[in-house]
Amino acid sequence: MNNSSRKAERRDHPAGLLPMHLCLLPPIEVRARLLEHASRWTCLPPGSLTKSWHLHLTMLAGLGADPGTRLADWTVLEQRLTQSLGKLRLKPMQIELNHAMVWHGNKAVIVAEDNFGLRRLRDMLLSSALGSGMKPLHAMTTPHVTLSRHATPASRPPEFFESIRWMVTDVALVRSTPYPAWYELVGRCGR
Structure with missing residues (x-):
């Protein structure tokens, strides 16, 4: 989608406030393995797979503010979150995706193996979000990659x-719209 289309969609979103997500972006070779894995599922409708450039491991989804937040206040919250995340330093950590399933809402996902490092990272991200005035607007979710x-x-x-594995060295902050799904990279942190 080109930038002018994205800007038009953004204006159409209520109050111009798009949800933020904290996620891990797999390298190109891992994205290829994820798509190969998804192609082996039975009964996934043709053309329904997540596009390669949208594949990511969701750590915290739907970060937002209280209803009624003004755009100017939202911009301040977003800046605070970006600054808070900029202070994080991550040790390289291996992610292992090893359990696939269909979730509520007909989402085909592959889930990350739970481990201390992943839980610690998630706690750090949640602390940064809450400390900046953002909060998850949805129930906490299991770290996962949406395949369809x-x-x-x-x-x-x-x-x-x-299992699909990769070494994580940073976290991405993205904005999104649900339909049609697109993601705008706001920044990366933790390197």
Whole structure:
């Protein structure tokens, strides 16, 4: 989607306030493995797979502010969050995606293996968000990669598959719109 289309969509969103997400962006070779894995699912509708450039591991979704927040206040909150995240320093950490399923709302996902490092990172991100005045607007979610938002009740992951791993060295802050889904990279931190 080009920038002018994105700007038009943004103006159409209530009060111009788009939800923020904290996520981990896999390198190109991992994105290719994720798409290969998704292609092996049964009953995923053709054309429903998440585009390669949108694949990410969601850590915290739907960060926002209280209803009624003005755009000027939102901009300040966003700046505070960016500054807070800029202070984070991450140690390289391996992510392992090893469990695939269909979630509520017909979302086909692959979930990260839970470990101390991932929980610690999530706690640090939540602390930064809350400290800046942002809060998750949705229930806390399990770290995952959405492979398709249009799975069917018959959609099934491959019975056996090799775990998908990569070394994480930073976190991305993105804005998004749900439909059509697009993501705008606001910044990266933790390097």
